[in-house]
Amino acid sequence: MLKIAIQKSGRLYEDSVKLLKECGIELNNGNKQLKTVAFNFPLEVYFLRDDDIPQYVYDGVADIGIVGENVLLEKNKDIELLYRLGFGRCRLSIAVPKAMKYDSVNDLKGLKIATTYSGMLQQYLAEKKVDAEIHEISGSVEIAPGIGLADAICDLVSSGSTLFTNGLKEVETILQSEAVLVTNKKLPEEKKTILQKLLLRINAVKTAKNNKYILLNAPNHQLGNIFKLLPGMKSPTVVNLAEEGWSSVQSVVNENDFWDVIEKLKQFEAEGIIVIPIEKMIV
Known part of the structure; x- marks a missing residue:
């Protein structure tokens, strides 16, 4: 039995479940169960918080997982990226107030930047040789400049409408992200065989699209x-x-x-x- 972790709610949940169904895998997740077994494929599905999936896969609690690439890189666990799935596309960007004059990344020097993604932001600033203060928070990052908590933010952006609503403009893109399939590097041979069967189905679905x-x-x-x-x-x-x-x-x-x-x-x-x-x- 192969164990897969997918997001229990949020932007990747529906597309993850849809992909499994398109692969001919029938699930019963009535009443929002946190665990279910497929009817017609040797697959057990765990429904978890997106942020927890890399840790579960690394620990071997789940063999594989579907997670946002942004979360994968931020958590920085020693697991393998197997397949880019093509849904859940977004970008991790830095945004500043619309009224702020901005010419280059050097304008971030000395600013306080609020983010949930402190690891990737720190790496980006170091590469650009920009000394800024990182203020790590969780949730509602976009309101931080408006309430005086920070001068700028680093957060996920899809359409940009949330930034616009909160009086912000996107100035730097750190990462282009999408949903990815990841695996534990120490997968037993019998589970690798099941995984190859699943990958054949996923590739058939994605190639067709x-x-x-x-x-x-x-x-x-x-x-x-x-x-x-x-x-x-x-x-x-x-x-x-x-x-x-x-x-x-x-x-x-x-x-x-x-x-x-x-x-x-x-x-x-x-x-x-x-x-x-x-x-x-x-x-």
């Missing part, structure tokens, strides 16, 4: 140009149409390249382009 399946009709004299755009997993699938000189082409396109590819396909006389989401993609 990053790609689209497309079908189109095109004149045969343009197929060479289209094949260069649509390599697919090995090569496109081509089927002759009833209309002479035309073919149906089926392939896979990366999400990041999608619209550029579509525009070029139109230039190569492609018609009837159909785009289909991919549920799972095993490469």
